[in-house]
Amino acid sequence: MRNFLERFGGHPVVMAGVFLAIVYNSSLVGQQSGASQVTIPKRLFPHNNFWNAPVDALPLHPNSAGIIREVNKSGEEHIRINDTLPINFVHGRGMPLTSFKMGGDADGGQYLVPPDAVIESAGRIADADHHLLVVDVDSGILYELFSWNKLPTAAGADIGCKWDLASNAQRVPGPSADAADFGSTDAAGLPVTPGVLRYQEILDGVVTHALRVTVRLTAFRQFIWPATHFTSQPAAKGNPNAPPFGTRIRLKVGFDVSGYSPTNRIILNALKKYGAVVADNGIAGSMEHDQDPRWNKNELLLLHNVSLGNFEVVDTSEMQVSPASAQVQPVVPSLMAMDKLGRPNAITLGRGLSFEDAQLVSSGAPPNRPEPGQPNRIYAYYPSSDAKQWVWKPIVVDPNVGFYVDAGGQAHLGKKP
Secondary structure, eight states, X not given: OHHHHHHHOEEEEEEETTEEOOEETTEESSOOSOOEEEEEESOSSOTTBGGGOOOTTSOBOTTHHHHHHHHTTTSOOBOEEEEEOOOEEEOOTTOOEEOOOOOTTSXXXXXXXXXXXXXXXXXXXXXXXXXXXXXXXXXXXXXXXXXXXXXXXXXXXXXXXXXXXXXXXOOOOOTTSOTTSOOOSSTTSSOSGGGSBOHHHHHHTOOOSOEEEEESOOOBTOBOTXXXXXXXXXXXXXXXXXXXXXXXXXXXXXXXXXXXOHHHHHHHHXXXXXXXXXXXXXXXXXXXXXXXXXXXXXXXXXXXXXXXXXXXXXXXXXXXSOTTBOBBSSOXXXXXXXXXXXXXXXXXXXXXXXXXXXXXXXXXXXXXXXXXXXXXXXXXXXXXXXXXXXXXEEEEBOTTSOEEEOTTSEEEESOOX
């Protein structure tokens, strides 16, 4: 936990039993014994991840007006932050992991499923998605399950996905998955958790990530980076204004937020700077917040006054570095490493390490990614002759010099202090 939280910062809250029970006014939510401190990270995924990247300075999409007309087709669609998507922050060290059979798009292996985890719409709505979202603050791994059901004799989900929260690596399709249409616990193939509003962000006075948003109609069999999945809505066939999954919208900079409450101003300003990502089909303009009981539902209802006609579509094409990564431009010199889930991920260079040095080094152990048959080579990210393009190239390294990656994800020469 120390390394993950040192990198991303966080807030101490109280852990009751094996799952998170946040303290409000010094009283526990849940009545379990054995409470201990747990710190919730301020940020999920690296600062240069798509979810955490500001889009207020990016250009408009060429068809922004047409897409917004489709999204706001009735002329009465608006922001709706009415629904709750619980996030379970847990100390996973020492907790048992669970395996169960899932569909072809699922990530294999075991999952952390706290016995008292809070599930989306548990016991209330039969046809709800029933997401189970778990963040292990010890390992920095995000576990997401879709359509989770815990029965007296068995447990299961339609699909499960895992992400290393210190990594920008995209998920890798398994042998039974379709790489051209790779799903996740969300319709867009993206993680759900980073797009959920957390009440702690309101207390901090700022939201520093995009929100997850649903729209009624999305492009027929299309998605854009970093989404990896599409739907096949017949009504969208031949409709150039239906947004593909992965589309980023933002609130127009000139929208006047002065008449809104401090809480709602924080949310609206985040929608100006970071926007929202089209991630699923559903009620137009629907976004979610976490299970914190301090949310004032009546206050959030006032956001219904914000029409989707006050939004615009961002051209995110210049943000992409690679289809295999959710990292955004600008790119800094990096080494290729493997994250905790074995997915390639770029780590930035720290003190004492630069590509001008003749000796880039490899210890021959993780997180290095030696070239097969070449233990003294490591991959690095280099600018090509075209300044807008970067390419991975193997570099000959000196095995006699130390190499390590610090808690901030930077690579350094020498031995770890």
